[in-house]
Amino acid sequence: MIKIGEQVVIKNVRKVYRVGSEKVVALDDVSFSIDEGEVCCFLGTSGSGKSTLLNLLAGLEKPTSGTIEINGKVISKMNEKKISKFRQKHIGFIFQSYNLLPALTAVENVALPLTFRGITKSSRIKRSKDQLKKVGLGKHLKHKPTQMSGGQQQRVGIARAFVSNPEIVFADEPTGNLDSKTTKEIMGMMMEFVRENNRTMILVTHDKTIAEYADKVVYILDGNIVKIEENRNGRNTKDETQ
Numbered sequence: 218m219i220k221i222g223e224q225v226v227i228k229n230v231r232k233v234y235r236v237g238s239e240k241v242v243a244l245d246d247v248s249f250s251i252d253e254g255e256v257c258c259f260l261g262t263s264g265s266g267k268s269t270l271l272n273l274l275a276g277l278e279k280p281t282s283g284t285i286e287i288n289g290k291v292i293s294k295m296n297e298k299k300i301s302k303f304r305q306k307h308i309g310f311i312f313q314s315y316n317l318l319p320a321l322t323a324v325e326n327v328a329l330p331l332t333f334r335g336i337t338k339s340s341r342i343k344r345s346k347d348q349l350k351k352v353g354l355g356k357h358l359k360h361k362p363t364q365m366s367g368g369q370q371q372r373v374g375i376a377r378a379f380v381s382n383p384e385i386v387f388a389d390e391p392t393g394n395l396d397s398k399t400t401k402e403i404m405g406m407m408m409e410f411v412r413e414n415n416r417t418m419i420l421v422t423h424d425k426t427i428a429e430y431a432d433k434v435v436y437i438l439d440g441n442i443v444k445i446e447e448n449r450n451g452r453n454t455k456d457e458t459q
């Protein structure tokens with residue numbers, strides 16, 4: 218049962234990988250929830266299980282046991298076809314290494330998530346151009362990934378994640394390959410989009426300064442949650458001044 222406001226509910230989730238005869242417990246026993254419109258950050262050192270958890274929540278992998286509910290739907294039980302439809306409809310994803318298709322232009326990369334949605338080609342192109350203008354790349358519409366800086370490529374990645382107006386955006390170390398100035402720009406841009414549209418964002422990082430953008434910080438160590446901190450700055454601070 219989902220409580221009002223809860224959008225993502227994780228119950229007793231465990232993920233064990235088998236490598237040869239070895240078992241790797243990536244997630245031991247994880248339970249918590251994320252509210253609609255919340256920015257939630259998973260913080261932990263390398264190998265602690267952050268990406269595994271994010272991939273399970275985004276439906277890219279299945280838990281070994283436990284359940285994951287999004288919008289009241291148990292996604293951990295869906296078959297491939299259902300889950301990929303669910304992802305197309307509700308989820309955007311931003312990667313550390315951008316994951317843009319090298320042969321495609323910025324516009325074509327951003328238009329991709331709209332392909333299977335019954336939207337005409339001309340309106341897909343129009344929407345992706347508009348989204349690229351919003352991320353400040355109006356003059357780079359025809360550029361291919363190799364013709365752009367890391368920061369510009371990640372702006373394309375952000376445009377692609379937000380173009381379909383998903384309810385939840387996932388980001389795995391989105392600024393991991395960027396310098397500190399570009400990191401601030403990229404984080405600021407993602408937060409602006411999320412707050413403007415009251416979207417939910419789930420973010421993975423090993424960097425405490427990135428975690429400061431979040432409403433909720435979930436500390437992960439060796440496949441377990443060790444601490445959850447709520448609302449230390451960001452939204453609450455802003456709300457109080459309104």
Ligand code: ADP
Binds near residue numbers: 242262
């Ligand atoms: P983080 O993102 O916090 O660095 P990961 O979730 O990637 O951590 O990994 C958690 C643990 O699970 C690590 O010990 C890692 O080696 C292991 N792991 C992750 N993915 C796989 C996989 N596909 N096969 C085997 N082991 C994996």
Ligand code: MG
Binds near residue numbers: 267268269
């Ligand atoms: Mg990782």
